[in-house]
Amino acid sequence: MVVSMISILVISYLIGSIHGSKLAQYLSGVNIKKEGLKNSGASNAAIVLGAKYGVLVAIIDILKGVIVVIGTRFLVLKYTDFTLVEQDILLYSVGAAVILGHNFPIYTKFKGGKGTATLIGVLLALSWPLGLIGLILLIGTTFLTDYLLIGVFVFYFVFIGASIWFAEGIGPMAIAGFLFLMAVVLHIENFRRLMRKEEMKISTFLSKKKPSV
DSSP, rough: HHHHHHHHHHHHHHHTTTTTHHHHHHHOOOGGGTTTSSSOOOOHHHHHHHHHHHHHHHHHHHHHHHHHHHHHHHHHHGSSSHHHHHHHHHHHHHHHHHHHHHHSSGGTTTTOSHHHHHHHHHHHHOOOOHHHHHHHHHHHHHHHHHHHHHHHHHHHHHHHHHHHHSSSSSSHHHHHHHHHHHHHHHHHHHHHHTTTTTTTOOOHHSSSOOOOO
């Protein structure tokens, strides 16, 4: 059983390591990891290549989280006698594994994105109503404050809340806390730019001319 669980986590990590930015690079001929914010996330794809590429990358990265969690629920948990506590721990664990794969992909020397889109997919798969609420709050806060960074962390608070009030045991809370701290570390430079008033505003991005690719 232990070997099986480790295998599931490894598979989740490897799926997370598959980046939507690779498809964007194939279609556009531009390696976004060498441009803009120099990462392979959806926001950088949008900054470098335009909104349509940002949406494409986001959809692929969201789907990774959805596929891993739903796959575990229906292909693994359906055939086990795990308690509710054990089920939630496994679902949150595979969610963390796919996000780790996105952030630190083995295929690209552990240099990936920051995990927001994949986290959205994870929460949507855990509970689509909570995921939808979180996504609405992310978008709403982003446009109200003019900063995606603030919207992202509002979503993280929704995710943490879900782990506290809608999951069984303390395991999911610990995993959510770990993912939150990892996100803080990965967004340190964003926070520094925000303090210096240099972080890109959504209004600035939307007013930019779309690149020709």
